[in-house]
Amino acid sequence: MDELIFFINRVLISGTVLGSIYALGAIGITLIFGILRFAHFAHGDMMTMGAFIAFVLATALAAMGIILPLPMAFVVLPVAMVLTAILALGIDKGFYAPLRARGAKPVTLLIASIGVTLMIQGLIRLIFGSGTKSIYVAGESKDIFRFDMSWAGGSRPINITEPQLIMFVLTALIVVALHLFLTRSRLGKAMRAMADNADLAQVSGINTALVVRVTWVIAGSLACVAGTMLALDVALMPDLAFNIVLPIFAAAIVGGLGHAYGAIVGGFLIAFAETLAVFNWTAVLRPLNAVLPEGMALPANLALVPTEYKLTVAFVILVITLLVRPTGIFKGAST
Amino acid sequence: MPLIELKHVVGGYGGAPILNGVDIAIEKSDIGVIVGPNGAGKSTTLKAIFGLLKVTGGTIEFGGENIANSLPDKLVPKGLSFVPQEKNVFTSLSVEENLEMGAFTRSDDYSETMEWVYDMFPVLREKRRQPAGELSGGQRQMVAMGRALMSRPSLLMLDEPSAGLSPRYVIEIFETIQRVNQEGVGILMVEQNARQALAFASKGFVLAQGQNRFTGTGPELIADPEVAKSFLGG
Numbered sequence: 001m002d003e004l005i006f007f008i009n010r011v012l013i014s015g016t017v018l019g020s021i022y023a024l025g026a027i028g029i030t031l032i033f034g035i036l037r038f039a040h041f042a043h044g045d046m047m048t049m050g051a052f053i054a055f056v057l058a059t060a061l062a063a064m065g066i067i068l069p070l071p072m073a074f075v076v077l078p079v080a081m082v083l084t085a086i087l088a089l090g091i092d093k094g095f096y097a098p099l100r101a102r103g104a105k106p107v108t109l110l111i112a113s114i115g116v117t118l119m120i121q122g123l124i125r126l127i128f129g130s131g132t133k134s135i136y137v138a139g140e141s142k143d144i145f146r147f148d149m150s151w152a153g154g155s156r157p158i159n160i161t162e163p164q165l166i167m168f169v170l171t172a173l174i175v176v177a178l179h180l181f182l183t184r185s186r187l188g189k190a191m192r193a194m195a196d197n198a199d200l201a202q203v204s205g206i207n208t209a210l211v212v213r214v215t216w217v218i219a220g221s222l223a224c225v226a227g228t229m230l231a232l233d234v235a236l237m238p239d240l241a242f243n244i245v246l247p248i249f250a251a252a253i254v255g256g257l258g259h260a261y262g263a264i265v266g267g268f269l270i271a272f273a274e275t276l277a278v279f280n281w282t283a284v285l286r287p288l289n290a291v292l293p294e295g296m297a298l299p300a301n302l303a304l305v306p307t308e309y310k311l312t313v314a315f316v317i318l319v320i321t322l323l324v325r326p327t328g329i330f331k332g333a334s335t
Numbered sequence: 336m337p338l339i340e341l342k343h344v345v346g347g348y349g350g351a352p353i354l355n356g357v358d359i360a361i362e363k364s365d366i367g368v369i370v371g372p373n374g375a376g377k378s379t380t381l382k383a384i385f386g387l388l389k390v391t392g393g394t395i396e397f398g399g400e401n402i403a404n405s406l407p408d409k410l411v412p413k414g415l416s417f418v419p420q421e422k423n424v425f426t427s428l429s430v431e432e433n434l435e436m437g438a439f440t441r442s443d444d445y446s447e448t449m450e451w452v453y454d455m456f457p458v459l460r461e462k463r464r465q466p467a468g469e470l471s472g473g474q475r476q477m478v479a480m481g482r483a484l485m486s487r488p489s490l491l492m493l494d495e496p497s498a499g500l501s502p503r504y505v506i507e508i509f510e511t512i513q514r515v516n517q518e519g520v521g522i523l524m525v526e527q528n529a530r531q532a533l534a535f536a537s538k539g540f541v542l543a544q545g546q547n548r549f550t551g552t553g554p555e556l557i558a559d560p561e562v563a564k565s566f567l568g569g
Contacts, residue, residue, distance in 0.1 A: 186439065189428065193436045196425045203385065203419060205411030205440040205486060 001154040003284045008158055010283075015275040016268075017164055017233055020171035023267030024226035025241070026251040027178065027260055028219030034195030034258030035215045036096070038109035042116035043223060044245030046088060049120055050224025051231040051240060052128060053087075054080040055135050062138040071142075071163055073135045073228050074170075080228065081221035088220025089213060091116060117242065124238040133236040135228070163232045170225065175264060178218070182260060187214055195258045247274070247314035254321045256328025265329055270314050277305040277313045336399065338363045338521045339384070339490055344403070345392030346383045352391065353379045355545040359523070361538060363489060366512065366522040368536035368553060370529040370566060376545040377525040378420065381492045384523075385417045386410060397490070412440045416488035420495045420525075423479035426468030430459050433467050433478050437485030445485060452481040455514065473504035477511070484515065491515060493524040497532075509535060530567050533557050541566055 025047055032040040057080055058072035068075055095112055104112075136142070145165065146157035181188040187210070194201040194211050202208055227241050234240070251270045255262025281302040289297050305313060321328060337360040347353040354376045361367045369377045382388050383403075384395055390403040398413060407417070416437075425433050434452060438445040453460040456477040462470060467478050476496060483491055496512065497505040505528060513535060516522050526532035533539045536553030541562055549562050556562045 186435070189432050189435060190439060193425045193428055193432070196427045197422055200419065200422060200425060201436070203387075203407050203417050204436050204482060205408045206436060207408050207439070 001149065001152055002156055003286065005149055005154045005156050005158055007279075007284050011272075011275050011279050013158075013160060013164060015272040017167055017229070018275060019268035019271035020167055021226045021230050021233070021267075022244070022248055022251045022271045023264045024171065024174065024222045024229070025244070025248040026255065026263035026267045028223050028226075029248060030252040030255065030257055030260060030263040031191070031195075031215050032219050033252070035191065035198075035212060036100070036109070037198075038096075038106040038113070039249065040219075041110060041113040041245065042091075042120060043113075043219070044241035044243075044248065045117045045120035045124075046084065046091075046220060046223040047227030047230065047241035048124065048238065049087065049227070050080060050084040050220070051135065051227035051236055052124055053083050053224065054228040055133065055137070055231070055236055058135065058137045067138060070166070071135075071140050071232065072137050073232055074163070074166055077225065077228060081224045084224035085217040085220035088216045088223070092212070092216050121238050121242065128238065130238055135231040135236045163229075167229050167232070170229075174222065174225065178260060181218075187211070191215065247271075247311065250314040250318040254317060254328055256330035259328065259330040262328055262330035269329075270317060273317055274310050274313045278303050278307045278310050337361055338365075338397070339523070340396045341380070341384070341393065342396070343393035344380070344383055344390060344395060346379075346388055346390040348388055353388075353545050354383060356393065356547075357383075357542065357545065358547050358550070359540055361490065361521050361523050363519065363521045364516075365537045366516050366535060367524070367538040367540065368529075368532045369523070369525045369540045369542060370533065371542035371548070372566065374544075375542040377542055378494050379545075380542070381417065381494055381523070381525060384492065385415065408440065411486050411488075414487070414489035416483035416486055416491050418479045418483045418491070418493045418496065420498055424467040424470075424475050424482070427466055429464050430467050430470070430478055431463040433482050434459075434485050437482035440486055448485055448487055452484055455484075455511070455518075456481055473500055473507065476500065476504075476508055480511070480515070484520070488520060490521040490523060493522070495525055495527055497526065497528050505531065530557060533567075 025043060029040055029043050032038070054073045054076055057076035061072055061076060095116055096109055099109055099112055143162040145160045145162065148157050182192055190201065190206045191211050191214060193206060194208060198208070230241055230244070247270050251266035252263050253266070254269060255264070255266030282298050282300060285298055285302065339359070339361050341357055341359040343356045343358060344354050345352050345356060357376065357380050359367065359380070369380060371377050379388065383390050386404055386406045394401045395403045397415060402410060402413070425436060428436070434449055438448065458474060459477055459481055462474070467475060470478065480493070493512070496508050500508060509531065512522055512524070524532070533553035533556055539551055539553045539556040540547060541549040541556060549556055549559065551559070557567065
C-alpha cells in the first residue's frame with residue numbers, strides 16, 4: 001500500500017502539475033500556430049513574463065499589509081492575466097504584425113520570436129536581476145493537505161499542497177471555459193474556422209484582425225497562468241519557462257498543431273511520460289525483493305532515464321509521433 | 336442602374352496585369368456567366384471584385400459606389416458574397432457552423448436565413464451536425480453556397496461551381512443556382528462547362544487575355560458561329 005501512495009505522490013500528483021503547466025502553454029502555441037501559421041518560440045518567455053507580473057502584483061499587495069489565506073500569486077492572477085494579455089497584444093503589434101503586413105515567411109516570424117525571447121529575458125534580468133526568487137511573497141507557507149490512508153493499510157498519507165490543489169481546479173476550469181468558448185461562441189467558432197481555412201474565413205467576411213487579437217489575449221493570459229503555476233511549483237527566475245519551451249512545443253506537435261484539445265492531451269502525455277521515465281521504480285517494486293532468490297536484489301535506482309536527461313523523453317515521443325503519425329494525435333495542420 | 340458594373344477594370348497580382356479592361360454589368364434578375372479559355376482572367380475577375388487582388392484601373396460600382404480594392408469584411412455586409420472554387424468549406428466545422436460563419440458579419444437574428452438555406456438544401460438539415468469535410472463533393476458545394484447565402488447577399492459570385500462534380504450533380508447545381516436567382520439574388524459565375532452554363536445565362540461574357548471578346552445573352556452567344564468555333568469547341 002505504501003508503494004502505491006508513494007507512486008501517487010511522486011507520479012500522479014507531480015505529473016498532473018507538470019501536465020497542467022505544459023497543457024496551458026501548449027494551448028497558446030497551438031492556437032498561435034493555427035491562426036498565424038508560425039512557431040511562437042517566445043511563448044516560454046511570455047509565461048515567465050506572466051509569472052513576474054504576478055510576482056510584482058503579489059509583492060505590492062503584500063507590502064500593503066494584506067494577508068490572505070491563499071498564496072498571493074493566485075489572488076492577483078486575474079489582474080496579471082489581463083496585463084500579460086495586453087503585453088502579448090503589444091508584442092504582436094510591435095514585432096509580428098509589421099512582418100505579417102509585409103508578407104513575411106513563417107521562418108522570418110520564428111526568427112523574430114527568438115529575438116523577442118532574448119528581449120524579454122534581457123528585460124527581466126535588467127529589472128529583477130538574474131537570481132532566483134520565491135513567488136510566495138508574504139512568507140506564505142505551502143499548506144499541505146495530508147490524506148490519511150491508514151484505513152487502506154497505508155502508513156504514509158497522500159500529500160497535496162494547497163497550490164497544487166488550486167492548480168488542478170484552475171486548469172480544469174480553464175479547459176472547460178476554453179471548450180465552451182471554441183464550440184459555443186461566435187468568435188470561438190470563427191477562430192476554429194480561421195485555423196481550418198484562413199482564406200475562406202476572410203472571404204466569409206470574418207474579421208480576421210479581431211480573431212488574431214483574441215488569439216493573443218487567450219495565449220497571453222494562459223501563458224500567465226502557466227508561468228505563475230510553474231513559479232509556484234519550482235521558483236521564479238528569468239529563464240523559468242524558457243527551459244521548458246521545447247517540451248511544450250513537443251506537446252503541441254504531438255497533440256496536432258492548431259488543435260486546442262490536442263495540446264491539452266499532448267501536454268499531459270509528455271508530462272506523465274517525463275515523470276514516469278525519471279521515477280525510481282525500485283521504490284514501488286521493493287516488495288519483490290522478498291521473492292527474489294538469495295543474493296539477488298533490485299538495484300537502488302531503477303529509473304528509466306536519469307533526471308538530468310528528462311528533456312530527452314519529450315523528444316523521443318516527438319520523434320516517434322512524427323514518424324508514425326506526423327499530423328499528431330488529433331489531425332492537426334501539416335504545414 | 337445595374338446591380339454591379341465593372342468599367343474597364345485593369346488589375347493583377349503585382350507584375351503584369353492579368354485583367355486588361357473587363358466590362359461587366361449585371362442586374363439583380365440576371366444570371367451572368369463568364370466563360371473563356373484558361374488564363375483568360377475569368378476567376379481573376381471575380382477575385383478583383385472581391386478585393387482579393389489589386390485593381391489598378393477602371394471602376395467597380397456596386398450599389399452606387401466604387402468598391403474597387405475594398406476587403407471582404409467590408410463587402411459582405413454590403414451584400415456581396417463569393418464561393419471560391421476550391422477549399423470552399425471549413426472541413427473541421429459542422430455544416431451548421433459553416434453556415435454560421437457565413438453570417439459572421441450579421442448582428443441580427445439569422446435563424447430565419449438558416450431555415451431558408453435548409454429549405455433550399457434539405458440534405459444539409461439532415462447533416463447539420465456532421466463535419467463538412469465528411470460530405471460528398473456535391474453536398475460540400477451546397478454547404479459552400481449555403482454559407483455564402485447566409486449574409487443575404489444581393490449578388491452571389493461563384494467560381495466554377497460545377498468543377499469536379501459528376502454530370503448528374505452539375506445539372507442539380509445549375510438548377511439550384513437558378514432557384515437562388517429566382518429568390519432575388521443576382522448571380523455572377525465563372526464556368527468551365529461553357530455551353531451548359533450559357534444555356535441558362537441571361538448575360539454571357541466571353542473573356543480572352545483579360546478582355547471582353549463577346550458579350551450578349553447566353554443563347555445569343557451559343558448561336559454565334561464565331562463564339563461557338565473559338566470558345567465552345569465547334
